[in-house]
Amino acid sequence: MNNRGELLVSNVVFIILNVVFLGILVVFITISGSSVHAMEEAYAKKIALVLDSATPGMEIFIDLSEAMEEDWTKEHYLDVVRIEENIVSVKLSEETSYSYAFFNDVGVSFDVHPEGKLYLVIRE
Amino acid sequence: MKFLKLKKGTDQMLSMYWFFILFIVSAGIVYMVGAFYSHPYDVRAIEANILVNKVADCVSYTGVLHSEIFEERFEENFLEECNINLEVEQEFDEEQYYFSVQIFEISDVSKDVFYMEQGNLNLVTSCDLDSEDYDTIARCVEKKLYSTQDASQYLVRILGVVDKHEKNVK
Numbered sequence: 001m002n003n004r005g006e007l008l009v010s011n012v013v014f015i016i017l018n019v020v021f022l023g024i025l026v027v028f029i030t031i032s033g034s035s036v037h038a039m040e041e042a043y044a045k046k047i048a049l050v051l052d053s054a055t056p057g058m059e060i061f062i063d064l065s066e067a068m069e070e071d072w073t074k075e076h077y078l079d080v081v082r083i084e085e086n087i088v089s090v091k092l093s094e095e096t097s098y099s100y101a102f103f104n105d106v107g108v109s110f111d112v113h114p115e116g117k118l119y120l121v122i123r124e
Numbered sequence: 125m126k127f128l129k130l131k132k133g134t135d136q137m138l139s140m141y142w143f144f145i146l147f148i149v150s151a152g153i154v155y156m157v158g159a160f161y162s163h164p165y166d167v168r169a170i171e172a173n174i175l176v177n178k179v180a181d182c183v184s185y186t187g188v189l190h191s192e193i194f195e196e197r198f199e200e201n202f203l204e205e206c207n208i209n210l211e212v213e214q215e216f217d218e219e220q221y222y223f224s225v226q227i228f229e230i231s232d233v234s235k236d237v238f239y240m241e242q243g244n245l246n247l248v249t250s251c252d253l254d255s256e257d258y259d260t261i262a263r264c265v266e267k268k269l270y271s272t273q274d275a276s277q278y279l280v281r282i283l284g285v286v287d288k289h290e291k292n293v294k
Binding site for chain 2: 014029038041085086087100101103104105106
């Protein structure tokens with residue numbers, strides 16, 4: 001009788017350890033996919049390619065809500081995207097940022113809205 | 125009783141082997157995930173395509189050659205006329221773009237009537253290599269289109285090359 005109870009406990013512990021182990025693995029995979037550097041690179045290149053294809057007169061919205069956090073202040077989200085001359089810089093954390101150049105020589109006005117949308121206006 | 129003791133010892137040994145295998149599998153998964161997400165996104169082919177399309181739209185719009193294409197002033201100010209800026213981030217020492225435009229008369233495609241190139245000429249050698257074997261070579265895109273001007277017909281050949289492998293290849 002006692003031995004049967006011990007076997008059950010050890011099996012339960014075994015299963016729980018397995019579940020915890022796999023759970024840690026899944027969390028690691030999820031965190032890796034949403035890492036700050038990967039998102040900075042993806043958004044910088046996406047914006048650069050969009051600007052390369054743009055023509056004067058276009059107004060473009062790009063959704064950045066996935067990259068932005070709810071507790072960000074106005075200074076935070078205004079610093080998320082910088083477009084200076086022909087270089088796009090995306091900054092999602094204090095320590096890191098990613099820059100990518102685009103070759104389309106047009107004027108670009110941009111604004112980042114609190115709800116996470118990047119608004120681009122292409123001029124001559 | 126002895127049987128039960130043996131069974132308990134066997135279970136513990138199996139658990140050890142189980143966790144050892146689990147550890148190896150998870151180590152493999154962690155390595156693969158790390159290797160995947162540590163590679164940058166390679167957008168050079170898309171960028172080269174956009175560059176060639178932009179040059180093509182400038183040289184020939186809706187099937188008609190630019191009215192000043194054969195003038196020297198147009199060739200000298202090509203980048204300004206077509207709104208192209210080949211400057212890149214400061215971390216690059218050399219130019220990372222190259223494009224060339226060749227125009228042939230349909231009646232004689234062996235000799236071009238117009239040739240213009242801009243950017244880093246050294247990148248052209250990458251076009252002869254197989255890009256699948258070498259990730260770090262520049263990406264080339266070539267397009268040909270037909271265009272007209274007045275009563276003449278032309279073949280326009282545009283080659284676009286984008287390097288930037290430091291930002292697109294690990």
